[in-house]
Amino acid sequence: MFGRWVVSLAFFLHSSTTYRHIKNTTYNLLENSNYPYKRYFDFVMIALIFLSVYILIRQVKHEMSLNWLFFNNYIISLIFFIEYLLRLWIYSDSTKMVIDQYEHDLFLHRPFSLGKSIKTIFKHKLEFILSPAAMVDLLAIMPFFHEFRLLRVFILFRVLKLFRYAKSLRRLISILASKKFELLTLSVFAMIIITVSSVLIYVMEAHNPASKINTLFDAVYWSVVTIFTVGYGDFVPVTHEGRVVAMVIIVAGIAVISFATSIIVSAFTEKLDEIKEEKLIDDVSKLEAFYLICGYSSLTHEVIHRLKKMYKHIVILEKDPYKAKEAQSEGLIVLNADPSSLHTYQITNIQFEKQVIAVILLEDSDVANIYTALTIRELNKKVPLFSILHHHENAKKLSLAGIDEMVNPHHLVGLMSKRISNQPITFEVIHALRSGHGGTVIEEIILDDGMSQRFFDLLLHPLFHQRLSMLGIYQNSTQTFAFNPQPNYEIRAGDVAIVVANRALCSEFRDLLHRKKIKQ
């Protein structure tokens, strides 16, 4: 009966969207570093930890108000306790385990075994409880029992909780963890040396009245202080035999320190690229809007050079490590990853809808660009895709792969050659307008409903008359260009005026157009 009730509850919770939503949000808040609100949660927890430690220090020589002590001992501990329970809750999906067990038993025509379900759930939860991070969490709640004076020191465990909230600290732990075996070997070596030397020094010195080393604890303390090359000098061997032991342990100490240093340095060196990559992915996830360029080549370099002038963020995906390194040396944001692989977008966590203005495919072949386009279209149907077209005959294939706009360099140069041979000055004029050299530019100005009167009045304003040429208005709704429109032309929302003028004048025109009054 109780088992049936548990199964019903499990099915109810499993199918409840509210329950799922709450659990997902909790998971994101506690564990998902890409969740935007997690950082606020982390900040609050870090602040609580520092406050807690501050109260502990302040308490040593000053009287603290009861309110502060209550806050520290009960409120903070309660918050940490709730957090601990939430972590325990989200660690595994208990409802699913019950359902799995029920379905398994049903399939085998057996009665539902509640005991097995509880065992599986408990096994998973125990896994969490015994994990080092959860142990620290639990110890950090201990100050709740502040009546036991010793337990107050457990406040310091709250500092260890910082590892949960600060990514850099987590990274440090993961680096050291990668050298677990070496560090363990070193610890065993150090422990053997300490044990042997402690026993030896105790045997040599304890009987001598002139020596301060009288107990085994003194001997261990002396050994530790010596082997780690600290040497306070409060305990010193006085016998010849003891000094011989000291000489040996000093040499062994140097070996331990150098061994430890080399392990840690090599761990950092080995993980350096990984750390940089992780940092880069973090930086990319913080960018609000950027152009994503797939493939690094001399053309990419030129495109970036142009886009940077417009103060745009650019992220490059390049699978060739040498090319990626070359781009990195130029100070660009480059992720050494295959742009055609779905895995790349999973690990880099690029949000196409939120972050990417457009994707530019500049890989060496049409084949690669088509493959990448299909990958991106699988992830997002709307992001604008631009591509280089290496061979004209592949244009249709690129279009089928979902590429919106393509540029064929050979075709473009052919067209330009025709224009340049016919009308070289026209070519120069347009090239100068596009590049903006000399300060005169061709710009787009977005217009709005009911702007006609103001727009045409402004064109006759002494500041702009004869100094700003309005070529025409592009009507977005009909995709037609009205060249040199008359003042009675009706402007609609989203229409775009194309003007030629000095860059500063264009900007002034744009500003004035959006102000209500025009000073004559």
Place this chain on the structure above:
Amino acid sequence: MIIRSAAVFGFNEYSQQIARYVRNVYQDFALFVMTQEEEKAAHQAGFLVELVDLSDDWSRIEQHFDVKSLIVFCALANDSENVFLTISLRSQFDKLNIVALAQDNESASKMKSAGANKVLPSLQIVSNVISDMLEKPIVTKVLHEVLYEDGSLNITEIEVPKHSSFVGRYMHDIHFKSEYDVILLAVVDHEMGTTFSFASKGLNHHIDPYDIFVVMGYQDKLDALKLAVKKHHAR
């Protein structure tokens, strides 16, 4: 000097496209290749070609064309060979109009030094178009249609003849927009050389013979303006 003939050097994707667009524009056209492999490939692609080398024997060019009315496109695949071709042609023909294709800006400056009248740096051209498509999509679309497609809207150069009725007038006295329904983009002041200045600089330029207007408008309006410019002074 009116250009009546064109020659393209090299056989690759760039030179093929140049040849396709240019050959119908001129009375006389030739495609020159450097190797027998290129010659074979060009024949297969349907081009009539002539085999030349980079030695100093340019007699075949002189036999084939009137060099004074010839435009040459140096479009060899290799930039260093293209520079050599440019400098070879320039050393032989002072007045020849040379357009050279360069991969990047570094080669472009070398080709300028080698004597090319105009250099087309392909990387820069493509990158400009890509960035314009991203940042100014409408400008790019409109300009592409005006410059490269056979629509009625066009941009053209109009030279002011010696006895034109425009000579002696000031730019601001001519109402290009309202009277002719065209937009003046730039002017080349004949006295100042071949460099142009944008009309939007607001300078009230005094029109002299042989000045050139760069104007945009519908073809019929441009033709009407051409006629008006050609019209002589009423004496």
